[in-house]
Amino acid sequence: MRRTRMAWGRSAAVGVVAGVAGVAAMTLAEKLEQRITGRPDSYVPARTLERLLGLAHARGGRAWRRNLAMHVGQGSLLGALRGVMAGAGLRGPWSSLLFYAVRLTNDQTFENATGVGAPPWTWPRDELVVDLAHKAVYAFATGLVADTLANRWGPGPGQLHARLGLGRRPDVGPLPRE
Template sequence: MWWRSAAQGAVAGAVGVAAMTAAEKAEQRLTGRPDSHVPARTLERLFGRAEYPHRQPRWLNLAMHAGQGVLLGTLRGVMAGAGLRGPWASAMFLAVRLTNDQTLENATGVGAPPWTWPRAELLVDLAHKGVYAFATGAVADALAARSGPGPGQVHARLRPGRVPDVGPPERRRR
């Protein structure tokens, strides 16, 4: 189950990256904001490559942008397979995506903590990562639903609402 869920999540992550990229390009046409070189510079530092400020190869930016999205999508697929589906799960996943980006960017010295950013830049980043998280979630949830409810959903259906006296459901024997 886990491997299938992770593979479905990788597909969902690729769709999420495509949706985020389309949203970014549309926003850039409207606002005139240039491409960010942060993904490429982060990848350069992670792999110890020589840095070329303002001249990062486009493929390097795309590799980091898409690579993170697909890799993190595997987690969203596992979440959906476990029964963590819908808008709440996608909101939780948004926090994961933001945390991943900020950890890598700050650990490499390429980025700064988001609370130090100009507010407009922060809102743009949150919006784009939100598009990614919810698009990835929608695809992961749809793919996971083909296998029926996840274990978490089965547990939640035992007794609706948060109650203290409901233990986990019996394990299915193989």
């Protein structure tokens, strides 16, 4: 019988790596977009981090470092979740779409809770489109890396369960324990 238990720690670690790759892809996309549109850097991540940690408002290089810390910190920690999703068998574009909603929710919760941001439906449409596009790059790049690494372990428990009968069926119970 195939292994039906998931390696949680390994999956989360793979997700952290995938999250960092997703941050790199998002950052590259942002820099390319900024060259085309002339949009300046956003320091919302730095301001959010300052509010969360009770730090004084920073400028220049210190603000840039805080921005980077928040980008990489959020991206890698959220990536751990995407790695767990991949380890469980939630792989592919649909799973990355689910993860996209998590990334957006995470950003908006922190930004709004700290008073740094406003609800996205109040934003100018061009800013909203740019933010949604960049977060999509992050979510799908993170998913691609997490899924690729998780595929090396074979199917996850969810995928094994689906092979017993597609869709939700009352006659297909949980996989047996090891």
